[in-house]
Amino acid sequence: MPTAIVTPRPKPMIVLREEFDDWALLFNPDTGKAVGLPPTAVTIWKCLTTGKDYAAVAAAITAEYEPLPEDLGKDISSFFEDLVRLGYAEYPA
Amino acid sequence: MAENRQLMKTPKSVDIDITSRCNLRCKYCYHRTSPADTGNELPTPEWLEFFRELAECAVMDVTIAGGEPFIRDDLPELVDSIVANRMRFSILSNGGLIKPEVAKHLAATGRCNHVQISVDGSRPEIHDRFRGAGAFEGAMRGLRILQEAGVHVTSRVTIHKYNIADLENIALLLLDQIGMGSFSTNSASYQGLARTHDDVLLSPAEQCDAMVKILDLAKRYQGRITSSAGPLSQAKNYQEMEQARLAGRGIPGRGFLTGCGCMWSKLAVRPDGTYVPCGMLSHIALGRINQDRLIDIWQNHPDFLRLRARYKIPLSNFPECADCAYQMTCTGNCPAGGYARTGEVYAPNPDDCLKRFLADDGRFFAVP
Numbered sequence: 001m002p003t004a005i006v007t008p009r010p011k012p013m014i015v016l017r018e019e020f021d022d023w024a025l026l027f028n029p030d031t032g033k034a035v036g037l038p039p040t041a042v043t044i045w046k047c048l049t050t051g052k053d054y055a056a057v058a059a060a061i062t063a064e065y066e067p068l069p070e071d072l073g074k075d076i077s078s079f080f081e082d083l084v085r086l087g088y089a090e091y092p093a
Numbered sequence: 094m095a096e097n098r099q100l101m102k103t104p105k106s107v108d109i110d111i112t113s114r115c116n117l118r119c120k121y122c123y124h125r126t127s128p129a130d131t132g133n134e135l136p137t138p139e140w141l142e143f144f145r146e147l148a149e150c151a152v153m154d155v156t157i158a159g160g161e162p163f164i165r166d167d168l169p170e171l172v173d174s175i176v177a178n179r180m181r182f183s184i185l186s187n188g189g190l191i192k193p194e195v196a197k198h199l200a201a202t203g204r205c206n207h208v209q210i211s212v213d214g215s216r217p218e219i220h221d222r223f224r225g226a227g228a229f230e231g232a233m234r235g236l237r238i239l240q241e242a243g244v245h246v247t248s249r250v251t252i253h254k255y256n257i258a259d260l261e262n263i264a265l266l267l268l269d270q271i272g273m274g275s276f277s278t279n280s281a282s283y284q285g286l287a288r289t290h291d292d293v294l295l296s297p298a299e300q301c302d303a304m305v306k307i308l309d310l311a312k313r314y315q316g317r318i319t320s321s322a323g324p325l326s327q328a329k330n331y332q333e334m335e336q337a338r339l340a341g342r343g344i345p346g347r348g349f350l351t352g353c354g355c356m357w358s359k360l361a362v363r364p365d366g367t368y369v370p371c372g373m374l375s376h377i378a379l380g381r382i383n384q385d386r387l388i389d390i391w392q393n394h395p396d397f398l399r400l401r402a403r404y405k406i407p408l409s410n411f412p413e414c415a416d417c418a419y420q421m422t423c424t425g426n427c428p429a430g431g432y433a434r435t436g437e438v439y440a441p442n443p444d445d446c447l448k449r450f451l452a453d454d455g456r457f458f459a460v461p
Binding site: 015020025027029032034 | 099100101102103105148151153176179180181203204206
């Protein structure tokens, strides 16, 4: 049975700066660092800030974008890990 | 062909002249006697309301200047609001009014990019020449207090005829003795009080002397001396322009009034709460904070849109540039400097003109 994907929570001080081309910056004012997000990642981030879990995130991506990658779950999970590793989100205790 | 520029949805940073009051009266202060020298300044609650709007616009950085920001007793409260609204901040200061408890407060926020202290000499008689008696002692005391509190400090050195020979000692003081990571340099421009003090401006011969010294120091200190204007920038820029001319090519993005990119990522606010495109273009009033929405001013104000479209104006439009061999390597330079000299924003800045510099016996210098 596959392991359930744990959904991280955005850290409260993180700022999403959206631009006209649907890309955005995630800015951490505590470190001064920022990363660029493509539109799909922006959709995921917004899902996380409204408390949605992995299944809802995957549903939002499926509804909004095509074509989808072969292993959407792996991509989303990998993005979750990046967010946590870079300090923009944290897994629930 | 003009480049295609993309506007950000909201400004990334905002420069705020939070007060016009100052404990000094430096002879080259660009603020004093400019339209930003408003006399009246907004009370604390107005700024706190504005910072909340900045947060809604996802602004990342606020630069607090003046006047002298540390003259305001509410500075810690203003900084706390910037932090609470998920932004970082920098402060530009002369250092003289910094108190240990305020410095500790800034450090404790963890959000201070830096406090920049103006230092124009390694000794009081040089630093104080254009800044007034006691200014050097104040700057050094401020630097020490900030360092002891753990605030990241940097300096701006304004190069003038009386400190060219002292630049080496200034670098020694700031980088070796005080242990600053880096400092930036510029020179006085024809703005504010400098318009009535001609002796603060560098002559072409003095510019050349300054270029030689500062290029040598920049090489020796390997990236720890920077600039975005003044002799160091000019020496590098002029050399690049000459190399391009000799190779018979232009420089991409040049040949138009592309001299300032600031207004694509930030705007400024005067002490009275008036939005302006830049602290040095403070005569262009765009609206008022807490009355006009920042996003509307940023995206739609006709004067701001027109100003941003400067980059589409070819230098070939201007008689003084029409036959210039450097036309396609030139940006027309800072619009604020040009406005101060000519009263026209939509024209090149004659003070940074390479053709004019060479005609006045200016020279090129090898850039390491």
